Amino acid sequence: MKIHLIITSILFSSLLLHNDLQAQKQKIKTVVIDAGHGGKDPGANHGKYKEKNITLAIALKLGKYIKQNIKGVKIIYTRKTDKFIELYRRSEIANQNKADLFISIHVNSSKSKKAKGTSCFVMGLDKAKENLEVSKLENSVILTEKNYKKKYKGFDPNSEETDIIFSLYQTAFLEQSLSIAYAIQNQFEKRASRKNRGVRQAELMVLWNCTMPAVLVETGFISNTEERQYLSSDYGQSIIASAIYRAFKGYKKKVESGGTFHQNGGKAGQTPPTTSTLRIDKSIVFKVQIAASPNKIKKTPRNFYGFKDINEYFYKNRYRYTTGKTSDFEAILEIQKKVRKKVPDAYVVAFKKGKKIPVKQALAILRKKKK
Numbered sequence: 001m002k003i004h005l006i007i008t009s010i011l012f013s014s015l016l017l018h019n020d021l022q023a024q025k026q027k028i029k030t031v032v033i034d035a036g037h038g039g040k041d042p043g044a045n046h047g048k049y050k051e052k053n054i055t056l057a058i059a060l061k062l063g064k065y066i067k068q069n070i071k072g073v074k075i076i077y078t079r080k081t082d083k084f085i086e087l088y089r090r091s092e093i094a095n096q097n098k099a100d101l102f103i104s105i106h107v108n109s110s111k112s113k114k115a116k117g118t119s120c121f122v123m124g125l126d127k128a129k130e131n132l133e134v135s136k137l138e139n140s141v142i143l144t145e146k147n148y149k150k151k152y153k154g155f156d157p158n159s160e161e162t163d164i165i166f167s168l169y170q171t172a173f174l175e176q177s178l179s180i181a182y183a184i185q186n187q188f189e190k191r192a193s194r195k196n197r198g199v200r201q202a203e204l205m206v207l208w209n210c211t212m213p214a215v216l217v218e219t220g221f222i223s224n225t226e227e228r229q230y231l232s233s234d235y236g237q238s239i240i241a242s243a244i245y246r247a248f249k250g251y252k253k254k255v256e257s258g259g260t261f262h263q264n265g266g267k268a269g270q271t272p273p274t275t276s277t278l279r280i281d282k283s284i285v286f287k288v289q290i291a292a293s294p295n296k297i298k299k300t301p302r303n304f305y306g307f308k309d310i311n312e313y314f315y316k317n318r319y320r321y322t323t324g325k326t327s328d329f330e331a332i333l334e335i336q337k338k339v340r341k342k343v344p345d346a347y348v349v350a351f352k353k354g355k356k357i358p359v360k361q362a363l364a365i366l367r368k369k370k371k
């Protein structure tokens with residue numbers, strides 16, 4: 001998908017100087033290892049086999065290997081026992097501890113018994129059916145959490161606009177997230193002889209709020225007889241954990257030597273390492289929405305966080321107020337970034353000839369025009 005690459009290129013161009021200065025200093029000191037699911041949430045299962053037990057065993061082994069072999073790296077586990085941890089809490093643990101990397105470990109499942117192999121996910125907007133299935137599977141636990149609507153405010157996988165919002169959290173780290181993801185996949189394929197399903201992108205709640213490079217590892221399919229047995233065995237768990245360990249070791253070396261990140265050779269399902277820009281079409285206008293109200297609000301800066309260029313539109317029973325106005329998607333993202341300093345919930349909305357349309361639809365139009 002191109003959208004995230006565009007956003008990345010924007011973010012990177014603004015972060016570039018900053019990153020250059022930091023490049024030599026960057027050290028991987030703290031790693032958060034997240035064993036997927038736990039407690040009342042078994043994750044995927046097959047008979048007595050449960051994802052939560054496999055992920056915990058692999059997570060603990062991975063932490064042990066890093067501790068034993070690499071000096072100066074602090075390991076933090078989101079859980080060390082069979083305990084339920086809410087999804088939002090997992091990234092919060094990583095953020096609070098200022099972790100340098102977040103690794104979430106999972107086991108996949110499919111209706112087809114034949115499906116097998118490993119894949120690594122980074123946060124992204126890819127809507128490929130297979131990737132959507134994984135995000136559905138891995139996100140569904142929030143429905144069992146209390147107040148999930150409040151906690152995951154802004155994360156509504158069915159909403160058109162919020163797509164752009166989540167992408168912004170993780171895009172700043174996309175290159176590094178991809179780098180560790182490819183390293184893990186390489187190790188799985190070459191050293192653990194696992195089928196490589198590639199590096200993928202999906203809207204994964206456990207990753208979306210992480211303020212560091214983050215990857216979700218699908219270590220195999222519990223629905224596949226061979227992989228279920230492998231992943232449930234001490235031997236299989238050790239191999240998988242040591243493959244992730246070796247990938248981590250290589251990644252750490254690369255980051256600390258100030259290396260640049262290029263993705264290596266692709267497989268189907270992997271993200272092409274290209275950047276592109278969207279065309280500008282004057283009939284499409286983007287704005288940043290900052291407020292909505294059932295009643296009209298006077299358009300004075302005082303009522304709108306000091307912003308002067310306030311526009312109003314009426315949509316779904318609400319008067320909605322925006323600031324900023326441009327046909328250039330990159331420019332609106334820059335505006336959104338500034339607006340969010342005052343209004344963290346602000347988001348981009350799109351209009352075609354004055355009529356509100358989903359941002360995704362606007363972007364699709366801008367991409368089509370390019371061909």
Ligand SMILES: [Zn+2]
Pocket residue numbers: 036037043044051105106107137138
């Ligand atoms: Zn899972």
